[in-house]
Structure formats: structure tokens, C-alpha cells
Amino acid sequence: MQRICRAFAVLTLPLCVLTATQLVAQTYTPLKNIPGQELMRRMQSAMSGIGEGGSVGDVRWDSTAGELWFEKDGWKTLHLANGEVHDAAKDAQPPESAQPSRSGRNGGERRPARGRQFTSTESPDGAWTAISEQGNLFLQPTKGDRIAVTTDGTDDLKYGQASWVYGEELDQTTAMWWSPDSRFIAYYKFDESQVKDFYILGGWTDTNTRIMSEAYPKPGGANPTAYLMVYDIAAKKQIEIDAFSVASGATEGTEYYLYNVLWTPDGSELLFSRTPRRQDVLDVLAANPTTGLTRLVVQEKQDTWQENRPLMRFLKDGTRFIWETEKTGFKHYELRTLGSASDAPALLATLSSGAWPVESIVQIDEEAGELWFTAWSGDIAVQQQLHCARLDGKNAVRSTRVTTEDLHHSNFRISPDGAHVVADGETTQIPAKALVYSREGNLLATLAQGSVKGFTTHELTPTELFTCLSADGTTTLYGKINFPPAFDATKKYPVIVETYGGPTIRLVTDRFSAGDTTSALGFIVVVVDNRGTPGRGKAFESAAYLKLGVVDADDQAAAVQHLAATRSYIDGARVGITGHSYGGYMSAICAVRRGDVFAAAVAGAPPTDWRNYDTIYTERYMRTPQENAEGYDAGSCVKLASKLESKLLLLHGMMDDNVHPNNTFQLANALQSVNRPFAMMLFPNGTHSIGSPAEQSVKWSFFVEALAPIAPDWPSKKPAAAAAAATLKAETK
Template structure:
């Protein structure tokens, strides 16, 4: 996925709430002299907010655990707390070198919470994948088992906690924790050819999962995916490193229109040690697997290459039969989510945009729709889960407005809807396992992140857990300007917008305008929440006399299916038209200098800013593009073809919106930035853009950051990048 810096997904099955803590701190101007933000402040962490630790609800719903690290002692511990009192009630496990218990960086319980899986020596592979040395500790027997001497992937305990499945060197294994017997399930795994039990690069990036194997409910079977990437073209990146010679890093990366991995589903029976393939009718992608409550029933989501025909299939592992529970089609595409939940009787909850907005539906065991649980001209933005005891469903939505979020519950009959959060802004919930409590993470442009404990039954406040009031007071000494939310009528649509004006704004003066946007399908940049790191930088520019604005144009999310999917087969057409027109309309305002208009963006936003300064060369005088796509022909199959189909089917959609083909239209100042080790949006995009500009004899500025990925960070990298961008803005706008 072409990423902006955004969200952590919380699934109903894992009650883990990760609260991100790198936000902009907004002070209220005072009459006293205020100091300006510096880049050293921003990237040195001077304004980090206090945040909640990662917590996991325990099965009783009344307690949760937290991983506490003691850096001075070099130890880690799993501490247990009570929701009601927030008091520490005990330590379940603590690393102890003398006892052979290593310091661990993460943990996960077995279903009965008698065993805990510990991670050590973890290293990243790609965005989500990790390698590490893992252990299983038995809390009752006080014994520790090292799963493997090798660094493995995705270790997962069976439901009974007596076995652990994992992947090593593209093969699937399981270890019997009682007998210590290791079983190799597959043997054909080979790098850049065959993968068993974990996903390939494009599935990991675009379908957002790595573990591609699942235990059934009694631990007697494993379902897993096998990826044959023999025909997938290989991509190579040079790694410069510190040695005398650089070296190539090769991996399989299917660009739009090229071959994907051949993916197949297999069932392994532990008793017979036999693997059986499952005939799903040759779907192009298999983006989700989930066992139902019945030990023989597996749900599989299968979708075609265009991603506009999704089938929810039921596989009977006992006889290998496959039936279709649900089929969803869309003229554009169908989103893949983690919102599927099976009730006790294997009826299931599903989310869909089929009525024009994303809503929740209840389906019977046979797949037929029983009831639409939510409805209205607003979106369900997160599905938190189902409480089987009280028969209630919990979710987050935009019912109070497209730029805010609130948390609600509703019965499984679609009755008795309750709004559980109050206060305009962004509310995000983390529920206890039995849905007795939830922690509300709230912020707005006026309120820095605060965390409060509530009863899930009615949303009533139990206790405030953490706020950032002291930091807000500290930052009153800094020069900050508030975001002003409004809408802008552009090309027949009412678009969400925010604008930031200088503290000493004078409507009789003229100010240069600097637009920021991302604009990717379904994204949102204009929202009422506390500020992210780029907003720090925007405030710095505002203090230098600029006006910064952001407009979410057509193709962005949370305003209905049609608004989001209007860009189908034409990425970069309507979004660019909207940014150009928005800049033109804003430049008509008396306080905007129409001759000084700039735009910038990262990733998809860099694709946009590049197109804007070329196709809107009479409107924009300057643009910055960081890690941009410059031709969708260079990007991966799953993301690109979802919106564009293949280049063979839609060549004009690809080329008519590629900035490479309009390099000769450059008039203003243009800065290109990329990381040379970007495995996502390859530096090839920027190199091809550079060549087009050179051949058009157009002056421009550029920077390549060696061995940096799509995020372009590490050490002083971000500080250097933002120094460069700041200098470029000040000199050219």
C-alpha cells in the first residue's frame, strides 16, 4: 500500500491496544514573547506526548497485562493490573538470567493463559514481517522451552497450548511442547521460489498480514497457504552499506500487469501427517483464512485479480468440500478487512459498502443476510468485536461528522444503539476481553491525547488514566496556530479542508500558500485529531509567514463509496483536478498571494504534488515530492490493479496520469527526494522522473538517501531531510 504515516489496526481477536505517542503539541498563543519551533525540537523529540503502554486484556476481562522494561536492570516483566482500580496485582513473569529466562521484547498468551510465548533477538524483514528467537514459558510448571536455535517467523500456539507452529526458511513446522518432537510439515520451501505458511512481499504489504497458517479449534489440523513465486519477476536493490563493494538485494516483486505468485490452500492433519490441497476454483488471491467454531469448518476469502468479485467460502476439512457462503461484487473493487466474526452458532458479522456507505451486517449460517445492523450516510470506520454474553456489537463510526470518530454499541438485532463516547474529536477504543470495560484514547485539535477508562455498558467514566495537560501548559510558550476546519466547494463537491494561518494574521496582507495532501484512495488527511509530526513542520512554516492548507479531494475516504471510488481506472486525474482547483480558489482570497503557491506530499502525495506542478503549472510555483510514484506501471499488482486494472487493459489510465510524460510542462521549482533502499516505492520512480526532466532540459533539485527505505529515517536522516525541505520552501516560495 502506498502509505502515509497512519493507523494501527486493532482486531477483535487480539485485545491489544497500541497507543501511538508521536504527536504535535499545540499551545495557545499568549501575550508574552513566544519561542518558535525548530527542526531540532521536532526530530529531537522535544514535544513527544506521554502515552499508554501496550496492554493486553486477560480472558476474565477484569485484568490486563503490560510489558514493563527496566533498562537499568536489563530486565523485562509481564505485570498484571486490575481494570477497575488500575493497580498492580502481581507479576506473572520476569526475565531472570540466573534462571535462564531471557529478556524479552514481546509476549503472547495461550488461550488458557497457562503458557506464554516470548520473543527475543527480533529483527525486521519488511514492513510487518519479523525474524526472532522464541521461547514458550509454562507459568504453572515454571519451565522454559526454546522453540528453535534458528531465527523463525510467526510462532503460534495451538488452542490447547501444547504445540507451536512456525515457519523457518519458507517451510512450516510444529513443535510438540510435551514430547519436544519437531515435525516438518512442508519441505519444498525455497527463497524466491516457494513459500509455505507466511506471505510473499505483495500480500504482506497490500493485504496486511504475514502469518498464512491457522490452527483449527481443537489443534488437530493446520490450514496454510503455499506461494509459488517461480514466475514472479525479481526486483534488485543495491545496498551500499559500509563495505568496499555494494551488493544487490533481490526479492520477488510483481509490478502491475506482471505475474503474481500462484497461491494455493492446503490442510495438514496432525494425526495422519498428511497434507491435502483444497480446490477453491482457482481464485487469483486468497487474502484471509479463519477457522469457524466447528473444528472441521474453515472460512476462506477468495478474490479475483480485478478485486471486484469477493467470495466467502466454507471449507469442510473432513471431506474437502467447498461451498460459497457469500459473494460480493462491486463495479470498482471490494475492500479486504478483518471484520469477519463468527458467532457461537456460526452465524457471522460482515461489513460492506453495498448500500453506498460502509456498514455492519449479520448473516446466517448459510450465508444469507439476516439484518443490516447499521445504516445511514456515514461510515463504520473500525469494528471492535462482539460480546456474546450481552449480544452487543461495538464499533467506531463517523456518525457525528466525517472528520470525527465516536464509539458505539448496538444489539445483534440492530436495536438499542448507544453512543459510548462524548466530546468532538477522535475517539478510539480498546476493550477488555469480556467487553466490561474500554479505554478511550481521545484527542482533537484542541486536546492532546488523553486516556480514560469507561464501562462498556453505557460509556460511563470510571477513571482518567493519563493526560498531557502539563505538556500542553509547557507548550503555551511556543508559537502555534490552530487548525481552522471548513469545507471548500470544488468541482461540484464539498471538500473537507483545514487551514493554518500565522499567529499575527492580517487579512489585509498577502501570504504565500503551501498545500499539503496525501489523496490516496480511501485516505483522510483532514481530521479532528491531535497533530502528527508533519504538522510540527507546518507550524514552523506558518511561523515564518506562510499559510498552510490541506484539502481532501475526490477519491479520499469516509464520505461514501461513490466519492471514494470515482477515481477508478484514473488514479491521479480527479484528485489532481481538485488540488489544482482548490489552490486556484484559495488564491482568489485577498490574503493569499496568487503568485506564491506550493504543494507537497509523500508517497501517493508525492505522485500528486508532481502532477500538480506539471498539469497545474499556471497555479503552482513550487512542489516537493518525497518517495513519489511517477508511473503506476512501476508499482505492485495488488494495490495498483485494485484501482487501475492492468496496464495492458488500461494503458491510457496509467500514462495520461503519469508525471513522467509531462516533464516538459515544468515551469516552477521542483524538489524530488527518495530513499535508495525503498522496497515499496522503488527509487526507479524518481530515477525515471529525473531522466524525463533531464531530456526536457528542465532545472530541478533532488536528493537520494542511501540505504533508506520508504520512511527515510534513521539517525539524523529525518532532520537532514526536513532541513533541506525547509530551505527549499523558504528560498522558492
């Protein structure tokens, strides 16, 4: 018993590294003491001014005078007809006729804790506050006693609340919705009685521990069931919305998720999204709040998975809306009508088209009948461009590309008349510059340009955008290479691949970067977006469907192999990979599957077997283990543990309620059972993000030991500059 207790105490130390072969007193080197760390600080300082100077401040449009006023070291004017720039008179200000740019931006959204929903909401007229408390829904008037709308709520049956998985994977932050006229309140009825709880032990550093539980549905297991209810304030009556009957369009015997709930602008109907457990079909339904009857507004289908929350943005009339669809294989915009019980919904116009996906709406100008939006539409697929389309869809080519230069564009400021736009344009090696385009796509002027002279001054090499072929030999991948200071192409450098690699997040865009400070330890730092990441069309994003950990990991390996074969300074025998969450999974699966490429890996909070993660996320991309056992096994770090040849470090927070610590424990156990050496550090109070100051120290200590980089020989000044400084000092004595 004493021996067991002593081992358990070691496991729960805040900073411990356990390996299959040893437990040593000095487990890592603090980052500040790692050779090259002082160069990281210098590099951070040297990078701070590189690229600056390319933006302008306030922008005002004087259409009467045909001028643009902009702030850049004082007010300046641009003549829009000939592109001439002049300094304004001292203390001069834009005239009253000069108007600010139009803005389509919304304010920041208030959000509850991760995976949760707000527990109270005030009615639009201020007369009521709806409260979800201890599983039941209550209405509190501004005066008088609260009303219990429900009384049978329990820990498993909740009203006015959803479950963690709805908040985490469907972004459902609300569970109660007032109608605009405050006559009705819609709310969730959530049944979690069939879902197994997952238990986490908290208080690891306290005198006593505590048990924390969460209903957490696992792939192929029981799911929570959501119902939508509506309470009529005046009639004091509640009804259930018909979301599951054949009459509503549901398939008998199919499980559904109900989410993305909102009222129509006029409050006549309740809108919500419905998708089956496989998430390959999306129905947007409109419900009558009095009868509960529903009708179909729009439906989307995919062979793989369907995006759960396409944009649905209403125009001012409250009946037409802009809709985001991927039915062509690329995300595009349509204009649709909501319809009614007596008038069928309809597609009014296709607003964009092309073999590229849209990204987001910048501005809707209903008076001019125009939609301004961004898209990944250039020859370089990681450059964002600005487009303008007619809302009636009558453009011959659907939309006009306004930003015609081969740059990544952002920070758009559109003139009130829509005739011109100021945009920041940049690439990985060209810092942002403020550009003025005409509505037709003509570049009129450059207002400001960022500086790159700091690269030469500080002996830094600009980050490089590169392309290579994926593991299928045909698909183009994009990546970035970050170089160490005083880079010498005649030397060999170890490589660190920083990765995420999963659905929903892309890392590579053609935006300016002055470098990565971790390269100062002596590494080449590489980032690659593999197939399975977004922003390149549905086929690219769906390439890893049913095969997570195979296609995506092989693409990361293919990128490294390409670099090693084409760049003499890449040491293909010293390559590490690291990431967190899905990036942690990518790191671990690359270590066990692709040890021929990756010599070392640091995996932060990795889901090591997809059977351990939640239903909504996992089944969206992998279906259930019952349907896709081969795919789950092929992507399981645990099942493939015996193949580990790389050096592996596992990092995990013991309080991680998202990717549970048992993921790391299962992999550790599998590795120990076959006597494969590895390292592991657990953080007793760490959540999913870990959040410990030791995390970076542990990671980079491991990589420095595993890959043996040599800190760059980077003098504080260039020899010529140092000699000139010494001469000047001597002459002044």
C-alpha cells in the first residue's frame, strides 16, 4: 500500500516527467536557460518594427470634391481622378462633406463559459426575465412573484438549458429565446438521462479531491435528446414544436440535433436547424408558435458532412435573406425568401459563383443593391480578395473582383457611394500597404507602405510561402517556412512543424510575417495546411472524411519530404512536430504512423483515439465506430502504439473537460505495455489549454534534447556596423 501511495503522489506532482525507462530529478530546463533563448528575446525585439508603416488611420470620403482624406503623419488628400497625394494644410481637418467609410461590422458577442448556455435572458419589453434554475424554467416579472413554467426538471431533464456537447460543437450559447414582441418564449427541453457521465477528479493540489461529472456522449453511444418548447405568456400555455414527425420532414427512427434557434424578424415564426446524427443533411424549419406546426425553409445535403451553421442573414424587409451554400462544391451566396404558410420559400438569385469559396460578408448595401464580400478567389488560393455582387444576381459573371492585385487583402473601408475602397494588401514577404481601388478593380494609389529594411539590418530572413504536392501526388498544399536569425543556407538545420491540421481551422494565409522567434533556438519552423482543413473547397476539406489521422498526417509527412528533397539546408533526419488539441493528435499520430519522417513529437492535449471524443464532432467526420471501425482503428494512436519509433512527449491538463486526460492515459498505458519509451508531463490544475508557465519550457527542452539544434551565431551587430560604431567612438574621444 505504501509503495502504491508513493507512486500515486509522484503522478500528481505539478511538474513531473514520467518516462517508460526513468524518472529523473531534473526533468526539464526552464526556457530562459535553454541555449538560444536570449536570441529569441533579441529576435522578438528585432522583429517588432519590421513591416510597420503600411496602414493609415481615419479615412474620409469627399465625393463632391472627388477626394479621399486619410491620416498618415497628419491629414493628407488623394485626388481620386488622377491618384495625386498632397499634404493637407497645417491643422486642416476634413470638410463636413467628407464622410466616414461604410461599416458592416457588428459588435463583439457576449458569450457564456465554454460549452455552456446563458441561464437568464430579459424580454425585449423589459417586463420579464426568463431564468433556468435547477433544471426548471421560471419567469420573473419586474414586479410580483416568479412563475414556474416547468416543475419536473431534474439533473437529467433540463429546461432552458442544453448540454455541454451542444455548446462545444454546435456553438449553442443560448437555450431560451424571446419573441420580438415578448408574447412568447421558446426554450429547450433537454433529456440527458441516457447519456453516460464522464468523471474528472478535481482538487489535485488541495487537501481533498472532488468529483466533477458531465453528461458526455461518446461516438456510437447514447446522445441527449433536444426538444423545442414555446410558452405563451398571455395564455399561460406551453406547446412542443413538431420537429420529429414525418409530417415535419423527419425520417422515422432517425436521431436529430435541434439548434441555431431564432425568431423571424417579425416574430411570426420560430426558426431552427435540424440535422440527423450523421450530419449530412441540414433542414432549416419555421415553426408556428401557437400550433407548433413546422414547414421547410431550405435544405442542404452533402455526401460527406454538411456545414451545421451556414450564414443566414436577413435583409431589411425581414423576409429575404442571404444564404451560404456549398452545393456546388464551393461555399457561395444565394438570395432566398423565407416564404410563409401560404407562400412557398424560394431561391431568388445566385449571388456568387466560381471554383473558389467565399469567406465572409463585408457589407450589404441595399440602397445600391450590392453585396460586398471576401473570397479565396485568386490564383494563389491563400490570398483573400474583395468582391462586389448585385443583390438581384444579374451580374454576367456573378460578381466583380475589386482587389485585383495578387495580394492578400483585408481591413476594407468602402466609400459611401461604393465607388472606391481602401484596403490593406500584403503577402508573406510584402508587408501591408494601404491601397485604393475603384469599384471596377483599378488600383488608383498606394497610400502607405510597410518597411522591410529591418531584415537586412538584423540579419533576418523573411518567412517564405511555399507549395508542394499532397500525399495523393496531385493536390497543391500551401505552407510557410520560418528561418533562424543569421540563416546560412550552406548549413543543415533541424525542423519543427507547428500543426493543427483538423477541420474548421486553417493556419496558412498569405499574410506578412517577420518570422517565428522559436527559430532562434536553431530550428527551421514550418507550418502546412493539409487536406482536411477549410478554405479550399469541399473536396479538399472532405479528403480526410472517415480517415482522420491518415490523409492529414500523410500530407504533413509529404510536405516535410518535399522540403528535405528540394532544400539542402533541411535536415530530414531531425524533424519534430508539435501542436495542441487536434494539433496534439496530429503530432501523436505522426509519431506512431510516420516515424520514417518525424523523429520527435510533442502532443498537447491529444485525442488519442476518436472513440474517446464527443459524438457531434467525431461522428461528423468519422461516423460511428459501428459504421467505421476500420477508420477509427487506422487513426488510433492507442491501437498503433507498438509502431512508435519517434521520441514522444505527451502533455495534458488533469482538469481538461474537453479532451479528457484518459486519452493520454490510454496511450501511455499502451506504450508501457509494449515497453516503448516516451515522456509525459501532467498538469494537475491544467484545463484544455493547460495554462502553465512550464508548458513551453518542457516542450522546447524536449525538442532541443531530441533534435540537437545549434543556436545561431548571431552577433549583436553586423561586423561593418560594429566597426563603424567603434571608429565613431574612437573619433569622439
